[in-house]
Amino acid sequence: MADFDLTLRAKEFASKDPFPMKGFGPMEWYVGNAFMTAQAFRSLLGMSIIGYAGPETGSRDRASYLLKQDQMEFIVTGALDGDHEIAEHVKLHGPGVKDVSFYVPDATAAFEMAVQNGATPHREPEKIESDDGRMVISAIKAYGDTIHSLIELEGADPRFEVREDHIAKPTGxxxxxxxxxxxxxxxxxxxxxxxxxxxxxxxxxxxxxxxxxxxxxxxxxxxxxxxxxxxxxxxxxxxxxxxxxxxxxxxxxxxxxxxxxxxxxxxxxxxxxxxxxxxxxxxxxxxxxxxxxxxxxxxxxxxxxxxxxxxxxxxxxxxxxxxxxxxxxxxxxxxxxxxxxxxxxxxxxxxxxxxxxxxxxxxxxxxxxxxxx
Ligand SMILES: [Fe+2]
Missing domain, CATH: 3.10.180.10 (2,3-Dihydroxybiphenyl 1,2-Dioxygenase, domain 1)
Structure with missing residues (x-):
């Protein structure tokens, strides 16, 4: 029954545009040191650090910063332990882009449709909420170890504690x-x-x-x-x-x-x-x-x-x-x-x-x- 509902939902999702997407979501980098990379993107590219997740916010295995300049968003993430999947990724590839994500109007229907079209699932649709926003996020596998997250977002990204940046100087x-x-x-x-x-x-x-x-x-x-x-x-x-x-x-x-x-x-x-x-x-x-x-x-x-x-x-x-x-x-x-x-x-x-x-x-x-x- 659930499958049938999802299929209907996917059909409705694709009724006007064959696969509706609103734009690029945040590009997530896996790096050796998220703090330093966030500082570098802030000082070199002028991006503002608008979110943080780490041990202080209940994220036990990683530190992650959300950066933004107008519509351009990056996430930089590092592992807190050497045998973590993120650390393994960095060991193999060096710092690099793990997730080329897209904003979609419906992350559940988008996932359903992508999988029906033959995509390999990476992350089943998951609802995440905070005081500042709510999202549904799913993901499929792409080339190499790269993934495509499909993100439906209202308000601020609930994966992060909201931060205000008074230091960043935009570069245009x-x-x-x-x-x-x-x-x-x-x-x-x-x-x-x-x-x-x-x-x-x-x-x-x-x-x-x-x-x-x-x-x-x-x-x-x-x-x-x-x-x-x-x-x-x-x-x-x-x-x-x-x-x-x-x-x-x-x-x-x-x-x-x-x-x-x-x-x-x-x-x-x-x-x-x-x-x-x-x-x-x-x-x-x-x-x-x-x-x-x-x-x-x-x-x-x-x-x-x-x-x-x-x-x-x-x-x-x-x-x-x-x-x-x-x-x-x-x-x-x-x-x-x-x-x-x-x-x-x-x-x-x-x-x-x-x-x-x-x-x-x-x-x-x-x-x-x-x-x-
Ligand atoms: Fe180019």
């Missing part, structure tokens, strides 16, 4: 634009099919190794989109090249497929990047030879301040809908695994395909410095 980063997965050679299409089947996502774009190749390395990428386009999940796989691709380097160090980068959006990339540089985050170096060609390519946007764009090593691209500015951080942990992209969209809906050559050459220079090219 305000939302998660897209989250990119690296998967093994030959596996990209399996994961494309996974998102089509489980969440009814559609393929937004496709980049083959012709588009994304340098003298040495190549990769292929497909962008899956859902939630009426709010959710964008590019999936990369390595392609044959003369040398080791950046995707293979990632897989060597992360040990399994996982999140490679997440793009954080801002309304003013130049101000955000200048601010973030002053806080200690380095972004990739773009050679000066990139700019004459870029100016030519974007000549119709004559208001662009090219001196400042070049000074900040920002990349620029356009598509049929407008233009975008973007840059990429260097690695944020000791292993060459996860990094951030910062992006300002002025109409453009693409991913900077016109920059792939310059970008991958910049990434390879860093890879070569590590002795991994």
């Amino acid at each position: 980063l305000h939302a998660i634009d897209h989250v990119v997965a690296n998967v093994e050679l030959g596996k990209m299409n399996e994961w494309v099919e996974f998102y089509e089947r489980i969440f009814c996502f559609t393929m937004l774009r496709h980049f083959d190794d012709e588009a994304i190749s340098t003298e040495y390395t190549a990769l292929m990428s497909k962008v899956m989109a859902g939630g009426n386009g709010i959710i964008k999940l590019p999936i990369n796989e390595p392609a044959e090249g003369k040398k080791k691709s950046q995707i293979e380097e990632y897989l060597d160090y992360y040990k399994t497929p996982g999140v490679q980068h997440m793009a954080l959006s801002t309304e003013d990339l130049q101000t955000t990047v200048a601010d973030i540089h002053s806080r200690g985050i380095e972004t990739i170096h773009v050679p000066s030879t990139y700019y004459p060609e870029a100016k030519e390519r974007l000549s119709e946007y004559d208001h662009l301040d090219w001196d400042r764009i070049e000074e900040l090593s920002i990349l620029v691209d356009k598509d049929d809908d407008g233009y975008l500015l973007q840059t990429f951080t260097k690695m944020l942990q000791d292993r060459p695994t996860v990094f951030f992209e910062f992006i300002e969209r002025r109409g453009a809906t693409g991913f900077g395909v016109g920059n792939f050559q310059a970008l991958f050459e910049a990434i390879e220079r860093e890879q070569a410095k590590r002795g991994n090219l």
Whole structure:
């Protein structure tokens, strides 16, 4: 009987949109030291610490901080004991993104539907309440050790004791634009099919190794989109090249497929990047030879301040809908695994395909410095 009810509920859930999603939920990182990571995201990215869970709040096995800047939310979590599943995760992968979560209107129906579509359950729907909010949370397994939590939330996240942050100074980063997965050679299409089947996502774009190749390395990428386009999940796989691709380097160090980068959006990339540089985050170096060609390519946007764009090593691209500015951080942990992209969209809906050559050459220079090219 319960199954029958859930199926009806799932049918109603999907009556208008094949799999309704409201947006990205908090990205949960598993790290060695949640306190220090929370401090780093606060001081480097300008996020506010708005919640805490740990032994003082009844969480006996972990310490966890909830961070937020406008719509962009992270959770950083560390284990209190070495043989904990979180500690094992960090031992194998290094610090990394465990949970790429989504806000949904009904976390029970979403879970039911995902499982009916063939997803492997990770967490059965569970109701959590506090004085400040209530949620239903469920989760399914994704690539590697990554999961997708499906979160229905009213009020404040009840997993955390509410905190006020009077220290954080915002940097203008305000939302998660897209989250990119690296998967093994030959596996990209399996994961494309996974998102089509489980969440009814559609393929937004496709980049083959012709588009994304340098003298040495190549990769292929497909962008899956859902939630009426709010959710964008590019999936990369390595392609044959003369040398080791950046995707293979990632897989060597992360040990399994996982999140490679997440793009954080801002309304003013130049101000955000200048601010973030002053806080200690380095972004990739773009050679000066990139700019004459870029100016030519974007000549119709004559208001662009090219001196400042070049000074900040920002990349620029356009598509049929407008233009975008973007840059990429260097690695944020000791292993060459996860990094951030910062992006300002002025109409453009693409991913900077016109920059792939310059970008991958910049990434390879860093890879070569590590002795991994
Ligand atoms: Fe990206």
